[in-house]
Amino acid sequence: MVIGVGAELGLGAALCRKIAANGxxxxxxxxxxxxxxxxxxxxxxxxxxxxSFVMDGASEADxxxxxxxxMSPPDDIDVPSLVVYNVGNNRYVPFRxxxxxxMEDFLRSGPVGGFLVGREAARRLAPLGRGTVIFTGASASLRGKPGFAHFAAAKAGLRMVAQSMAREFGPxxxxxxxxxxxxxxxxxRLRNARPQVADERGENGLLNVDAxxxxxxxxxxxxxxxxxHEIDLRPFKEPF
Structure with missing residues (x-):
């Protein structure tokens, strides 16, 4: 399952296509x-x-x-073995x-929603001794930048949820x-917000969703x- 699917030209949709293509x-x-x-x-x-399943990723009930x-699929479908938490948004907001x-909205979409999905995955899949849970992070998971305190707090918190889960449930x-x-x-999302960005970055200057x-x-x-446990993905020309 993939939580946090939006437009067809987006990471969530690409993840769904990839998973479905593998049966x-x-x-x-x-x-x-x-x-x-x-x-x-x-x-x-x-x-x-x-x-399709309409839900709010930060709602415990959902x-x-x-x-x-x-976990109660038809006879011809297995229970899930791959869960991806891909919820999140980003925008510049000056700190003052x-x-x-x-701030609370960003925290709900980050560590709160990630905790809820991670907890249910651990409750349902760990007793089976198998499964994969993947959380989508960002460079903000590692550092904060001016105007992005809310985003950094959300992504850093999500990263800590993932680390704690990995140490407890990996074994x-x-x-x-x-x-x-x-x-x-x-x-x-990025092309609508900044239509010129692809030309600015040049060939392979943005992360391809299928890749x-x-x-x-x-x-x-x-x-x-x-x-x-953790990997970073960036275009070859992205400074870091």
């Missing part, structure tokens, strides 16, 4: 029915299996409802203009990983003797 039934989860259905239809049109559904409501067979996305993702999805898939395939 999995995918639960496509997010806030907007129309966007989820567009992704699900694209997968179904290829002869693969997916279904997260539990999602896992209840996933940042409101409590804005039980549940693979927990955190992916630091360092750079702009070549998707609908990111491939990296997530390879984490899921890793042998237990060589599990990765």
């Amino acid at each position: 999995y039934h995918v639960i496509v989860a997010g806030r907007t029915q129309a966007k989820l259905d567009a992704v699900t239809k694209h997968i179904a049109d290829r002869g693969e299996s997916a279904e 997260v539990m409802r999602l896992f209840d559904k996933a 203009d940042l409101t409590q409501e804005q 039980l067979g549940l693979h927990v990983a955190h992916v630091v996305i360092d750079g702009g993702i070549d998707g609908e 990111i999805a491939e990296a997530y898939w390879q984490i899921h395939l890793q042998h237990p003797s060589v599990w990765t």
